Amino acid sequence: MSQKPYVLTVCGGKGGTGKSTVATALSLTLSQRGHSLLLVDLDVDGPSTANLLEVSPEAYKEISIFKPTIVKERCLGCGKCVEACQEHALIHKKGSPPILLEDLCSGCTACLLACPNSAIERGAKSLGKILHCKAAENLVLLIGELKPGEARSPVAALHTREEAQRLIAANDFDMVVVDSAPGVGNLTAQALLMGNEILAVTEPTPLGLHDLLLILELAEFMGKIAYVVLNKSTIPHGDPVSVKKACGQRGVEVIAEIPYDLEFLKLQSVKAALRKSRSLREAASLLADFFEARM
Structure with a gap:
């Protein structure tokens, strides 16, 4: 694609499909190949990219809204x-x-x-914060994080998205990867708005397929091209055939499959999956090959 930077939104319907892991692994792999990357974590209710990358980003901007101060x-x-x-x-x-x-x-x-x-003056209520750091060579991480107990996650996501747009305008990124929240609600729609194209991560289960179809319907409604990663493709009692059939009927390409891997789960529990999981590295390399051609 000629537009720079190329923006890819990674989404996944239900939680736990592996969207954050795929988004982070893809970003890290492309940055290691010399591409300048911005990874935006818009899952403001539960951001996980910093843990996956084993970094500690610093809060540099408050997310706040107007609160009336009564005189x-x-x-x-x-x-x-x-x-x-x-x-x-x-x-x-x-x-x-x-x-x-x-x-x-x-x-x-x-x-x-x-x-x-x-009798009413402008006050401010803090909803959360935006965090930022250089996560690796050629990789910048931006995270929106809502305060525990706060209910205004769409507002926090909007502030984070606006900050991401400012960073994009001020830098020469080759690609931006946006990690969306689970589901197909406001937060996911905001993430999809940023993307040129969409990468939907799913799993071969009835719920995985159900939510994938919702994501693909939303992508079509928003006029976005979608690709699919089939994660946990060899999970016992899984049904990868139904997922592939549903994608084929909609003209959506399944561009990678990641097998179910107990070793990956053990590595994930000690925050070492990105560095040591062979299956994840192979999938990230395949995805990087595909999206390098899209930049």
Whole structure:
């Protein structure tokens, strides 16, 4: 492809299919071949790329949203801020200042605009952080991480995506790999928006196939070309034939298969899979060959 950098989104439907492992292994392999890579972890609820790469990125940017600060001395008790709040995050008794239910507040600023007496000022609520580091030679890692217990993961993903776009504009990356969240919801759609093309990682199980079909449907809806990696292809009682048949019916290419490997599981448990797993290295090399031609 002529557009630079080439952006690949790696997604996987259900959790545990191996999408983060594949995304990280592919990024590391391409960087070792001399290509300049940015790996973006948009799984803000549970980012794992730093663990896989055995690095400790530093937080360098706060993810925050507007939070109303109520100045009681100026408040008229009119309730107009409460009426404007679509999230029902403000409650009040007539003639009294409102009370903020912080967990419900989306940071939309409607209350700030509605107040007739400037009794609401701009405050900030921290949702999480963006982390960044040089993970290896030619490989930059960017991670969005939501605070435990926070529910605004789409906002955290959006901030991370915007920061990634700033990094892309300021650097000369050959390729960007985006590791998406599980499922086919808002976070995955945001990751797909970034990508020129999509790599869907699946497994030969009924749930794996079910979620793969949802991913492929979303990719088609968004006008994205998709490729498939069949992970754990030799798992006992698996059904790789059904996965390949479903892909063939949709004109989607299965570009790699990774066999089920007990040795990989042992290495993964001690964070050594990227360095020592033969099956993963072979699959990453095959994928790197394929995507080098797409850059």
